Amino acid sequence: MxxxxxxxxxxxxxxxxxxxxxxxxxxxxxxxxxxxxxxxxxxxxxxxxxxxxxxxxxxxxxxxxxxxxxxxxxxxxxxxxxxxxxxxxxxxxxxxxxxxxxxxxxxxxxxxxxxxxxxxxxxxxxxxxxxxxxxxxxxxxxxxxxxxxxxxxxxxxxxxxxxxxxxxxxxxxxxxVDRNFGPTVGVDRGVVEAVAYSDGTFADFPKARIKGLDKKARRAARTLSRCRKGSNRRKVAKARVAALRAKAARVRKHFNHVETARLARIFGVVCIEALKTRNMTASAKGTVEEPGVNVRQKAGLNRSILEIGWFQFHQFLTYKLAAAGGELRLVDAAYTSITCSCCGIIEKTNRKSQAVYECADCGLSANADTNAAINILQAGTRPAWRERVAAPAKRKSHLEADGLAA
Known part of the structure; x- marks a missing residue:
């Protein structure tokens, strides 16, 4: 090959x-x-x-x-x-x-x-x-x-x-390329924990490094705003802002490369949510006639998603798994974060916070992202998933949902 x-x-x-x-x-x-x-x-x-x-x-x-x-x-x-x-x-x-x-x-x-x-x-x-x-x-x-x-x-x-x-x-x-018969894992992409796995582990995303570079870039941008247009000082300040942003992008890209390479090396099947990141990070400002709600909160969520690079992670994982003989399975993202991985009940109030999931029915207490990753793993390994993959029309719609349709 x-x-x-x-x-x-x-x-x-x-x-x-x-x-x-x-x-x-x-x-x-x-x-x-x-x-x-x-x-x-x-x-x-x-x-x-x-x-x-x-x-x-x-x-x-x-x-x-x-x-x-x-x-x-x-x-x-x-x-x-x-x-x-x-x-x-x-x-x-x-x-x-x-x-x-x-x-x-x-x-x-x-x-x-x-x-x-x-x-x-x-x-x-x-x-x-x-x-x-x-x-x-x-x-x-x-x-x-x-x-x-x-x-x-x-x-x-x-x-x-x-x-x-x-x-x-x-x-x-x-x-x-030989068929990879490694174990199967579920992957949940989040905001607090960049990547959570169904085995209870988390990816070590360099959040502090990204935050530090972002803080420096914001400070440099304020300096840039005070510079006179056309001056050499403004040219230097503008280059510094761009360099800091580029460094943050390089750190993020390095993390996604390393983590996806590790997944492709260890696991034979990786189950992941079919997310359309472009739609998820759309602005909530709305129009003058119909202004949006919770604009600042939505802007912060968008910034966190883009800061981690959800789509880039998916892109890298797709081609690395293919080169390693593995398989990437896309599952429906609906209700994975509020479904109990133990008894299967769907209840929004069971997710107590961003990090805590407690099921009122069976008593399960787990990290919310780990619980979601287990749900993704279960959805990707049950027989119904194979039936969905066998239908060409449905397969195309799921690829389009993640922005990877050819």
């Missing part, structure tokens, strides 16, 4: 190389936006003149003419620009397939990346901590070597974020 793996490293370009990287990012973003504008606003005129639809092939041919006319576009490697056109073509295919929204323009500060084909990129290790990546029209750029890069290189993506330049190597690895 062939699987794709990504390996991300911190780049250390020279000042001249950084200028070339910025030029590549800007030109590729421009090509993407020009191609989007052509498809969006001029497709009728193009079809009337040529009798054909605008496609990747037609736009790639026009790109060649554009490169011949402008030196600053020709200074950027052509394959990176072609990859931008391929991205747009794929975005339109996804839109017409009904699995994505209509393509939107790429923005500076948000879409600062470009991609190169694997055959154009070469890398080698210099010593224990450093490697060299040879990029077309840029040269040999040093990067921090933190782990080996197995498999065949398919492409490389260079990007910049508030923490600097990074390179991501996408490789194709040949692996033998």
């Amino acid at each position: 062939k699987i794709n793996r990504g390996y991300r490293f911190k780049l250390r370009p020279t000042e001249e190389q950084a200028k070339m990287l910025f030029q590549h990012v800007g030109v590729c973003r421009l090509i993407y936006n020009l191609a989007l504008e052509q498809r969006r606003d001029h497709h009728r005129q193009y079809r009337a003149a040529t009798g054909k639809h605008i496609s990747y092939v037609s736009q790639a041919a026009e790109l060649t003419a554009l490169r011949a006319e402008f030196d600053w576009i020709r200074a950027v490697t052509q394959t990176a620009q072609q990859q931008a056109l391929r991205d747009l073509d794929r975005a339109y295919q996804n839109f017409f397939s009904g699995i994505a929204a209509y393509p939107s323009p790429r923005k500076k500060g948000v879409n600062d990346s470009f991609r190169l084909q694997g055959r154009e990129v070469a890398f080698r290790r210099l010593n224990k901590s450093w490697g060299i990546a040879k990029l077309p029209k840029i040269g040999e750029v040093r990067f921090r070597w933190t782990r080996d890069i197995p498999g065949k290189l398919k492409n490389a993506t260079i990007s910049i974020d508030p923490l600097g330049w990074h390179i991501s190597f996408s490789t194709e690895v040949e692996v033998e």
Whole structure:
């Protein structure tokens, strides 16, 4: 079985190389936006003149003419620009397939990346901590070597974020995936306890680290608000806020990677709630005519859910389990938090607090999140779950409920 793996490293370009990287990012973003504008606003005129639809092939041919006319576009490697056109073509295919929204323009500060084909990129290790990546029209750029890069290189993506330049190597690895006959576990995602398991354990989410970075970011944002627009001081303050937010995102991503990898390594079947996080974190402000209620409380709940990264956890768990031969089972989230895992009675008042569940009927006393995880495990292992999975229409609806339908 062939699987794709990504390996991300911190780049250390020279000042001249950084200028070339910025030029590549800007030109590729421009090509993407020009191609989007052509498809969006001029497709009728193009079809009337040529009798054909605008496609990747037609736009790639026009790109060649554009490169011949402008030196600053020709200074950027052509394959990176072609990859931008391929991205747009794929975005339109996804839109017409009904699995994505209509393509939107790429923005500076948000879409600062470009991609190169694997055959154009070469890398080698210099010593224990450093490697060299040879990029077309840029040269040999040093990067921090933190782990080996197995498999065949398919492409490389260079990007910049508030923490600097990074390179991501996408490789194709040949692996033998055997069926994982490990035990089954239920997983409950929460706010107080980020992840609770049916065996009574909890994931050690770095909440204090995230809170500390958030506190620093808020303080830096207040400093930013007092800076004069256009000043160098404001530019520095803005970069500090972005860097702190990016650090928090990196801590969260690291936790989700480590915890989902552990689950995939130990368990053969993981049962998890089918949650649509985007809907759960929608704003409660409402409209001027119909204002929402409990707006501040809902905003705090949304912030807590996004701070932990429920959807990211689900994404990582999906592909890691598949690569390890495991199985991910999605169960209905209704009533899992207020159902007694011992006698099965559904009673809202049995959940005494965020952390305590006490059943008035059978006397069960347990952590509320652990009780919910056991309910999820029971729902994912009972025969009725297999009957639901066997129905294609229902299976699709559950995937869509979690935002993972293809």
